[in-house]
Amino acid sequence: MLNLNSTPTNMTTQPPQDRKIFFLFPLALISLLLLGTLRILLDNLKNNQIQILRQNKFLKVPINVSENEIIEENCNVFEGKWVWDNVTYPLYKEETCPYLVKQVTCQRNGRPDSFYQNWRWQPHGCNLPRFNPLKMLEMLRDKRIMFIGDSIQRGMFESMVCLVQSVIADFDHSIERVPPRKIFRIEEFNASIEYYWAPFMVESISDHATNHTVMKRLVKLDSVEKHRKLWEGVDVLVFESYVWWMHKPFINATYGSTENVQEYNVTTAYKLALETWGRWIESNINPQRQKVFFATMSPTHLWNWEWKGGIDGNCFNETQPIEGPYWGTEKMVTLQFLVKGEVNY
Numbered sequence: 011m012l013n014l015n016s017t018p019t020n021m022t023t024q025p026p027q028d029r030k031i032f033f034l035f036p037l038a039l040i041s042l043l044l045l046g047t048l049r050i051l052l053d054n055l056k057n058n059q060i061q062i063l064r065q066n067k068f069l070k071v072p073i074n075v076s077e078n079e080i081i082e083e084n085c086n087v088f089e090g091k092w093v094w095d096n097v098t099y100p101l102y103k104e105e106t107c108p109y110l111v112k113q114v115t116c117q118r119n120g121r122p123d124s125f126y127q128n129w130r131w132q133p134h135g136c137n138l139p140r141f142n143p144l145k146m147l148e149m150l151r152d153k154r155i156m157f158i159g160d161s162i163q164r165g166m167f168e169s170m171v172c173l174v175q176s177v178i179a180d181f182d183h184s185i186e187r188v189p190p191r192k193i194f195r196i197e198e199f200n201a202s203i204e205y206y207w208a209p210f211m212v213e214s215i216s217d218h219a220t221n222h223t224v225m226k227r228l229v230k231l232d233s234v235e236k237h238r239k240l241w242e243g244v245d246v247l248v249f250e251s252y253v254w255w256m257h258k259p260f261i262n263a264t265y266g267s268t269e270n271v272q273e274y275n276v277t278t279a280y281k282l283a284l285e286t287w288g289r290w291i292e293s294n295i296n297p298q299r300q301k302v303f304f305a306t307m308s309p310t311h312l313w314n315w316e317w318k319g320g321i322d323g324n325c326f327n328e329t330q331p332i333e334g335p336y337w338g339t340e341k342m343v344t345l346q347f348l349v350k351g352e353v354n355y
């Protein structure tokens with residue numbers, strides 16, 4: 011079911027040179043959001059039977075919905091490039107969205123430029139319609155979508171919330187924190203967009219949303235028992251897990267007896283966890299009614315030498331994406347931004 015061959019094995023254990031707090035590059039969040047939601051959109055847009063409310067008293071801005079918002083048949087949305095677009099982008103501004111955690115509020119954190127907000131994904135062979143929040147809400151009517159994973163997934167969740175909340179009046183939506191979940195509800199549509207903290211997808215000692223160990227990790231490779239109750243029945247499940255595994259070449263884990271803690275090669279551990287998760291999916295998901303998405307590897311870009319060569323510092327003051335095909339460094343992903351940053355749940 012899943013191709014696990016892309017897991018890098020060529021990792022080193024070099025300790026990070028610099029203990030500063032790093033933030034995930036916003037572009038990564040935006041790109042992940044796009045890739046994650048595109049498939050949802052595509053599946054739904056294909057049947058072209060979406061009824062959109064043209065007038066709605068709850069809307070802040072009237073939105074024109076036109077027929078050319080349908081993605082072309084056979085459009086390969088996965089091959090393309092990022093183009094800078096200050097005409098139709100950004101899709102929302104940081105200051106208009108109250109739901110972002112401090113970690114990703116670049117402007118409030120003092121970032122001087124806003125250039126990074128204007129990157130738009132452009133497939134090679136076709137055009138994508140501009141993201142339409144109303145259309146998304148209409149698709150989510152009477153439904154729940156849940157983003158499950160780590161802080162990258164929280165970025166996806168927050169981006170989705172910010173994208174749709176931009177068109178709805180203030181009294182119409184609310185966010186509720188019930189760890190490990192965050193639930194954003196839009197009453198008019200009886201829809202909810204949810205986030206579920208589970209950095210390994212399977213159970214681990216890092217599952218508490220606000221008080222979890224970061225350096226000390228212990229994963230229960232054979233169980234999703236603690237999580238499954240809250241995943242059951244959700245209409246659209248978007249899973250993501252990768253970065254938390256790639257902390258060291260080995261990870262402490264159990265399989266079967268919880269007394270028997272062993273150090274597993276992360277490649278093996280990740281594969282076993284995905285198999286556990288896959289078994290749950292196969293016996294619990296009704297493909298007629300539910301959809302499941304999965305995102306794995308995220309590129310890292312934490313060192314300035316990746317841009318233009320130089321000393322091994324951090325990515326401070328880098329404002330342009332790295333050009334050309336680029337698969338990222340093979341260095342270990344470190345979670346410094348979580349270690350020293352405040353817990354952003």
Ligand SMILES: *[C@@H]1O[C@H](CO)[C@@H](O)[C@H](O)[C@H]1NC(C)=O
Binds near residue numbers: 072073074
């Ligand atoms: C929507 O369409 C109307 C009529 O075609 C036009 O006057 C208006 O400017 C459009 N609004 C937006 C937000 O594009």
Ligand SMILES: *[C@@H]1O[C@H](CO)[C@@H](O)[C@H](O)[C@H]1NC(C)=O
Binds near residue numbers: 096097
């Ligand atoms: C977009 O960027 C170009 C080039 O920087 C600039 O000339 C133009 O005024 C900008 N347009 C808008 C709408 O900001």
Ligand SMILES: *[C@@H]1O[C@H](CO)[C@@H](O)[C@H](O)[C@H]1NC(C)=O
Binds near residue numbers: 152154200
């Ligand atoms: C609201 O949505 C939930 C699913 O999220 C559904 O079970 C329920 O029937 C919906 N309520 C109404 C009034 O349609």
Ligand SMILES: *[C@@H]1O[C@H](CO)[C@@H](O)[C@H](O)[C@H]1NC(C)=O
Binds near residue numbers: 221
């Ligand atoms: C956080 O978790 C640790 C270990 O489980 C526990 O000892 C500590 O009391 C918890 N702290 C808070 C604030 O809940």
Ligand SMILES: *[C@@H]1O[C@H](CO)[C@@H](O)[C@H](O)[C@H]1NC(C)=O
Binds near residue numbers: 258
């Ligand atoms: C596994 O746990 C032991 C005991 O806590 C610890 O000494 C060891 O460093 C851990 N291994 C890894 C890969 O973290």
Ligand SMILES: *[C@@H]1O[C@H](CO)[C@@H](O)[C@H](O)[C@H]1NC(C)=O
Binds near residue numbers: 019259276277
């Ligand atoms: C982990 O397993 C993979 C696949 O079997 C192997 O290629 C890799 O060298 C192993 N890593 C370590 C650190 O032993």
Ligand SMILES: *[C@@H]1O[C@H](CO)[C@@H](O)[C@H](O)[C@H]1NC(C)=O
Binds near residue numbers: 327
């Ligand atoms: C940041 O980058 C700009 C443009 O490259 C440069 O002019 C400036 O000196 C840099 N600032 C710092 C503190 O390195």
